[in-house]
Amino acid sequence: MQTATLEVVIKASAYRLAICILVGLLLVCTNLKAAESLLLLSGDSPTYESVASTIISQGPAIHIDTSYPSHLTKNSEQHLSSYKIIISVGSKATEFAMQYGRKNSTILSTFIPRLQFQRLSEKYSNRIAEKHISTTAVFLDQPMQRQLRLASLIKPNLKKLGFTLGPNSEKMLPELKKSAEDMGFSLNYQTLALSDNPIQRIQPIMDDSDLFLVIPDPSTFNKTTAKWLLYMSLRSKVPLLAFSHNYVKAGAVAACITTPEDIGRYTAEQLHLIEGGATPPPTYSPYFKIVTNPKVARQLGISISTAENLQRQIQEDENQ
Amino acid sequence: MSFISFPLALRSVVTTTIFFACSAQSAGQSELSELDYLNDLPVTFSATRLSQTLNKAPASITIIDRRIIEASSALTISELLRLVPGMQSYHIATNNSAAAYHGMSDKFPPRMEVMINGRSVYLPLFSAVSWETLPITVADIERIEVVRGTNTVTQGSNAFLGAINIITHTPLSDQSSFIRYTRGEFNTRNIQAQHSQETSHGHYRVAAGLLGNEGYSFPYNVQDPYLKRYFSFETTMSPTLLDTFTIDLGYSEGYSSVGDVAPKPGWGFDRREFETNHQQLSWSHLLSGSDELKVTYAHSVNNLSAQLLTAEEAAPLIGQPVSVAQEFLNTNAPFFITSETGNIEQHDLEITLKQQPEYNSQIITGVAYRAASAKNRQLLDTTEWVKEESTRLFTNWEYSGFTDWILNTGAMLEHASNIGTRVSPRIAANYQLSDQSTIRTSVSRAYRMPSLLEANFQSIIYIPAPYTGFFGDIYDYDFIANDQLSPEKLDSVDIGLMINWPELHSQLDTRIFYEKIEDGITTSYQLQDAAMLASAPLDPDHLYRSYMNRAEWSNQGVEFQYKYQTEGNLKPLIVINYGYIDSNGFRNDGNNNGSLTDVINRLETRNPMHTASALASITLPNRLQLSLSHYYLSSVRWQEAVKDSSPPNAPYHRTDLKISQNFQISPQNRLSISLIVQNLLDNPYSEFYAENMFEQRTYVQAQLSF
Incomplete structure (x- = not known):
């Protein structure tokens, strides 16, 4: 790979x-x-x-x-x-x-x-x-099972998965619920609107979650949301699981991505x-890559495996 | 990406719209698009105000990040700038400093813009920055971005040869609170603290400090003590997903010592009190897609005062009895012991619009208005406020539609009241040779509008009324404002090569430049005309000075910066900077010393040919960090400090050591104890003035983070 x-x-x-x-x-x-x-x-x-x-x-x-x-x-x-x-x-x-x-x-x-x-x-x-x-x-996007599997590898004691949804990504909720149920996670989420105060809406979710999954939604996931998510992640010591390599560079702990x-x-x-x-x-696509930000992981006080190991583990699970 | 670092990348999120591709590619759709998954988060830089990675920026940029700052032995911001290739940072006195890019400067370097979080701190009354009065310290800084080369096209005429933007901590990058205490040379006692706090709408950060020392013990029992108290407050709020407000407030007060270092009997510094405050409010609003509207308003006040000159002190200066001297002072009131005083107030309003019309194109356009006012009778010959206004229209277009090419085209139209209008354009093309290397070229023309001081400097000593009938109206025409003064003009060519070796954790940036400065503003002597002679028969030299467009010089040279940094074993960090500059030109001193023909002063030795610095640091497993810095400056005659007939300041080598031991007291609490030795080998050398010696200085610093 x-x-x-x-x-x-x-x-x-x-x-x-x-x-x-x-x-x-x-x-x-x-x-x-x-x-x-x-x-x-x-x-x-x-x-x-x-x-x-x-x-x-x-x-x-x-x-x-x-x-x-x-x-x-x-x-x-x-x-x-x-x-x-x-x-x-x-x-x-x-x-x-x-x-x-x-x-x-x-x-x-x-x-x-x-x-x-x-x-x-x-x-x-x-x-x-x-x-x-x-x-x-x-x-292009990742199957929810794959993302949740990565989440469980990043945070082995994961119980509560936090996320926010927008008008478009709300449709992902059934798949999220099913996958989370299969893996024994409970979901903790809010639906955002443009008029919402991001701090007031997201902070309670962040505070009450073991890991936060960033779900892209063009209506509500803009640079303001991205900025405050990173801030709250570091503040609350809750790792962010992102959807792009660049967001990982910016401060999310890991992402599962599929390249062109x-x-x-x-x-x-x-x-x-x-x-x-x-x-x-x-x-x-069965072909994907895991990217991680070890520096952020250290800041959050969590120990994560290398990107290659995480990728191999997920691939082995999927092959079974 | 070259030079990318976590805080830097994190910062980029703040200033970057990440869904531009979505809007460009699927206009009219708000549904999730494939490009929402593959958008880019470029790093933001000061070169164009656009979000750009370093290899797309149309200028050489040096970034002094937090890791470099922590490894450095610098205790002041200007000391940090020694780590910029081609930048000269020098102490004017123990607590006063200056920084100039490409030399050719006196103690008030006028050709570089300095900003804190985008707010200009350039003082129009002195055409320079007063570093010691800024309401921040090294402890408050997250990183410093330095655009090496003209950036007038983006920041206006103050950025004639370069621009510095100092970015303070935000809770996005540093969420710790700390208290820091420094003790050392000259009885230095600095205490600083910072606290960050989350609120229901965002976060805020407060910082405060008290810094002071007794200064150096110069001959004749002269010292230059310093004290600064400062407070700053920053908050960011996002009431909605589309709106973000930032408020930045600051206050500082204290005193420093001003004057020239020229030990002789009766010599001494003048104590100058300062009080500054600033307020900055910024609102950014996300429009459709990646477009962003930003409105920023900033207001700043700088009050600098000193004791009034007494009749007893004035009498020997004019060779008159105390009673007459008192009448002189009454006529020319207020007359302070130093002219480096005054009141300065500045308003800045700026509106910018960033747009992304296509995935391969981004544009910023903006309009800015600045109103500067200053009051200083000794420099401006009036007790009223002198006002200057400037209006700027600017744009920059980045186009990446050609394979491997990034084009940047920009222009700044600047109108200054009483001066005129000029357009400063820049055209730049970056070619990506490979994944790891980029060639950068740019051609610029820039104009520097005369500062408020340069346009209005007038210093005249008036004769008291009882004596005017016999002795004329004027005692001394010292400096006369020149209403014909034009902007300085710069033409520059810049070629750079940037290489990134990710497997070697290294980056190299090389810059070759040519700068031609015409209509350079310089002080020039003039013979008094008949009317002046008639009104000032007692004038000591029958000469006066004016700012005139009588300097012209060119700079050519090469600069490189190399950085090696890993987070691996021992966390090594190596930074090496070098700048070579060859200057040719002259300034016309006019009728200096009463010469009937113009006195031409060559400028070749007014710029140090070699500027170099290096920093190496490792962290041992027991959290002991060892850092060594080395600085080199070749010989130079600083303007106004060393006469053309005097030998230049000798080249110097200086080595600094910093040893820091970190203790993790608890998961949240960390204690750091540092020993800082500047000029470790104790080789005294001249800073700016030949007799301003920099000897070994030792400090101990303790910081508790929680």
Whole structure:
């Protein structure tokens, strides 16, 4: 398993990416319609391109066109009419594919949070059914069991798991409750609104929890929340479990992350299955990495294993 | 990331919007997006006010973090600045100091902005910073960010050659309370304390201290004692998830000793009392996505006073009887024993808007207004307040849309009352050679508006009314304000190489620079014209001085800073800094000493060619920390301190030692006892003035953290 950080990986593959994307775009621009598969990227940011590059390099040896929704806004249905398989990278591309995908096509949505995929599937459920479109996904986020397993390794005597939810992440609650019940944790949470005072809402949760799980919600998890969570974590000596490497650098004790390469690799494997005629169910990537901040762990007075050991333990559990 | 550290990264969260990518990529959606998981938390720096990692910043930046501060033997903030390549920090007297970047300075270095938590502490009445009156000490500092090279484009004309931002502790980075006591040389007795507390809306931090010593025992029984009492209060509150308020208050009072170190019979320092206070209120509001609106208002007051000159003291100065001297003092009242006094009040209002229109682009735009007022009859020739206003419009755009390139383009439009308007632009491009190395280039033009003092300095001794008919109106035209004074102009080119070796726990930043300063403001002598001669027949030299745009010089050189730091066995820390500078230029002293032709003074020796410093520290398993610092400065003639005809101050080497033993008394309580020996080898050397000797100094410090 690679140990490079996301930032390093992105830079290392920059040239390879550029070539791959360029080739793909050239194919689209020259109207070579021989390909039956389309790699649709939500944007031209390096993260999307990194996912795409890994899919192309590790996927089946088939001809794949590459494009962006913003390039296909006119006659969108016609543009997608020749593609039997659409690999949509990110939310915007997935929505575009569900909106304009052709009859009997397969959409492999990747690099997308589970809730977002579910929301889009519901939104376009009529069209998907009407056009007999098959959909599947490789989620970007982590399965709750994996996060809670990491939480239990960070804090072996974990009993109470604290977290806050926003209007969007509230939908995670059933999964959280089930996973916590399976592991014998009790949940301690609040739902935040923009008008809330973060201290008054979060501090009681923090004070009454053994570990705090940071759940991203674009409505309520902004830099203000991020700042106060770190402050309260240090103050109350309650470790934060985050969702990104950078938040760990900033002061969370650990995070479970999936890099664009991890996602691309697993998407390529799913693409092999689809090419073979199967439609695998939507799933999380089995490839992931653990990142830790030992300095923060020391400040909190907890002893944690190395990131590699934590990762190995979780992988062994999942393999069983 | 190079130089990244926990407090630094933690700080970045405060100033960084972390959902920019979401808003950029999925505009109109508030649902959870993939980019919410992969957003970046860049480190914030002072170069552009934008959140940037060091390799994206368009300037060389030195960060003195808490670990360096704790390992350092510095007891004052200006001493810490010895650890900045190309920076010269020097003692003017025992308790007065100055810091200049790229030398060419007297005891009032005018070309560098100094801020505390973003608030300027540059005193427009002296065109410099009064370090000893600041309401903070080394114990209050979380880190210091130094932009090496002009940062006028971001901070305005005070940051002509560089900018320093001192960031104090926040409970985000340091939640401990402590009490610290220092005892040592010159009968130093410093006591400082800090307390942090959480509230239902946020947190606050209070700090207070009492610092004092008797000063150095100079020849002729002269000493320069010092006392400072200070108090500061900072609080941060977030009433909603979108709004954060920060309030920063401070107060200091005490006295120091001002004057030149020139031992001779009758020589001595003048005691100057000071009282300062400041209030700063900042409101930041998160707009959609990553956009952020920030409004900051700051107000500061500095009152500096001294005893009035008595008729007995004035009489020998003008060679008149005491009764006449008294009439002179009445006519020129108030006349203090030192002109380094006065009242200074400053208001600053600043509004900035940070925007992230695309994932690869971020922009900051802002407007700032500053109103500065000062009162000092001896320097401004009026008993009224003299006011200066300046308005600034600024912007910086960072674009990273080209593979491996980061472009920064910015401009500062600055309008100063009675001076005019200038635009200071900067264009910079950083190229990422590899994952670990970046080349940085920038081209800047900067203007430094004359300070309130430079624009208004006028010193005239008036003759009392009973004698004007016979002796004229004026006794001495000393300094005359120049209403034709223009801003100084700087053109600079900067090329840097930044390398990070994470496996070796090392970072190296190298900078090659060229700076050309034109219209440099300098004091120049003028022959009095006929009208002046007629009004001042008793004038001692028939000359007067003015600030004029009569200096011009260039600096070229190289600087590097190397840092090795791990948290592993022995926690080693090594910092090595070096600056080489070659200066060429002149200042026109005008009719100095009555010369009928202009006297040109070369400036080559007014800048030390080599500035170097090093710090090495280890912590033994028994919590014994050993730190050694070494400083080197090559020979230099400081302006106003060493005449062109006198030999320059000799180069010096100085080695400091700090030994700290930490005791963990309980999980919450820690006691630290330190022994600090400055100039360990006891090689006395000259600081600024040839006769201002720095000998061995020993201190003991105890700190209880809880």
